[in-house]
Amino acid sequence: MGLGGWGSNWARTVIPAVSAVEVVAVVDPHAPTLESVAASVGLTAEVSFRSLTDALAAVDADAVVVTAPVATHVPLAIAALQAGKHVLVEKPLANTVEEARPAVALAEERGLILQVSQNYRNYPAPRAVRDLLREGVLGELAAINIDFRKWDNDAPRATHRHYAFPHPLINDMAIHHFDLLRMITGTEAVSVYAKVGDPSFSKYDQEASAVVTIEMETGLVVSYRGSWLSRGPETAWAGEWSIQGEKGELFFTSRSGGEEEDASGDVVRIRRVGGLQPVDAPLDHAPLYDRAAGLEIFANAVTGGPAPESTGRENLGSLALMEAATRSAASGRVEEVRRPLTTREESEDRP
Secondary structure (H helix, E strand, C coil), X not given: CCCCCHHHHHHHHHHHHCCCCCCCCEECCCHHHHHHHHHHCCCCHHHEECCHHHHHHHCCCCEEEECCCHHHHHHHHHHHHHCCCEEEEECCCCCCHHHHHHHHHHHHHHCCCEEEECHHHCCHHHHHHHHHHHHCCCCCEEEEEEEEECECCCCCCCCCHHHHCCCCCHHHHHHHHXXXXXXHHCCCEEEEEEEECCCCCCCCCCCCEEEEEEXXXXXXXXXXXXXXXXXXXXXXXXXXXXXXXXXXXXXXXXXXXXXXXXXXXXEEEEEECCCCCCEECCCCCCCCCHXXXXXXXXXXXXXXXXXXXXXXXXXXXXXXXXXXXXXXXXXXXXXXXXCCCCHHXXXXXXX
């Protein structure tokens, strides 16, 4: 559902990479886009629909992939879940935790899979870092510094849709890094202070750069710097991470190229106290990465395999951190990361 830009890439590139998944229908309200994508993936007009409601009524399917704009994620997910379909939805699930909660609750009530495509998790470097930190390779953590730098300001304002994205740095990009932070540390954030302020040459409607200080529940302080307007050396999409602890430092970077099957740029490097040179940690490579790997995880879950790690419920922690950062950017104050309710608490909270 949703075939413009990123959605068409899902249909043409990502889904065909996963043999367990078959496209039985496509949906987009814009007729020319719908016709173009349907033709490119070999589907006829009979299984091309202008609305998800029409598609659900006409086609037998197990699941729906939602790649439409973020404001439509929750309504479309709810429509699919109400029809008894599992749902894989692009990030962010919503712009706020409160907005996302009904879809999360409905999926759990119906026993259906609601998975958020946090695709940066599906690379070898962050997964190795998570395991190394669990093993205590650095001992107690002292600090984490994250840098993301890209230059994306050359296209004409009238033709580059990214300039108009709501919160293009925090909600569209930093959500990936916030999600990785929770994944690798296994802890949640409790407070955030975000400062934004773009130069006059920025073509973005909202923040294209930010400096964010995050306090985790363990007391660990994380420094995040991200920008779409950086003239410094560009980082990989997952950024550059320096994690310091009592036993040394761990550096990692991931998702360096535009090709999702390529994890050749993933690096995890450990510098121990007293060591002469940093040492590269071994990485486990896989047949699929990025969104295709996430889609395969989703397909396995739908057919009775283990639940995905990035369920709608689990993803509320990343969404809460993102939401708090946008609130802080607007208020100029430290903002609490509002803890998402557990399943039991949410049930008790309903009238």
